[in-house]
Amino acid sequence: MKEKIENEIKAAAxxxxxxxxxxxINGSSGYIQYDFKCSELLDWNDNDIRKSPEHKGFFEEVTNFTGPVLYFFEIISTQDSGAVRECMRAYKILEGSKSVPALKKRYNQDSRILYVGKVKRNFYGRVIQHLGYYKVARTQGLQLFYWAREFGLDVRLHAYHFEPEMHDLVSILELKFARDLKPITGKHS
Structure with a gap:
């Protein structure tokens, strides 16, 4: 039995x-970069943001990202990471707030990376969750519509699409990039 399992492990590896x-050799199969000016986010809680005039092109493009995606949100406005975290913390403790990523006790104060994540499929849905338009409050996301809009935060989304075969491996890439990019939110262990 041991030898059979060892051979299966070797084959899988x-x-x-x-x-x-x-x-x-080839890199990712696709990349998109998109800027969100959170101060300009409209309330799309009762309508499909994928049909919004301002973001329709973006969502049409990422609908093609059907396989695993590694992504991160970069802070491109002038706010420092401490102020961003404090604004997010204030939202997090509000009654009725939606679930946001963990705020690390120790973080790199010079980091301009808000969050690193991965998704195995339906990337556009994950973006909708991060924007804050998902109906289930327990589903974790950045919830940018709820706290970053009044704060005037601008973020740039970077997303790398991979072939379906990378489904089980995108988590390893997420951990690697979280360690390298040092995001100010999210658990990566």
Missing amino acids: GRLSNHLKNVQ
């Missing part, structure tokens, strides 16, 4: 390493 080798 070989298949997984082939997928990583493909990414090493």
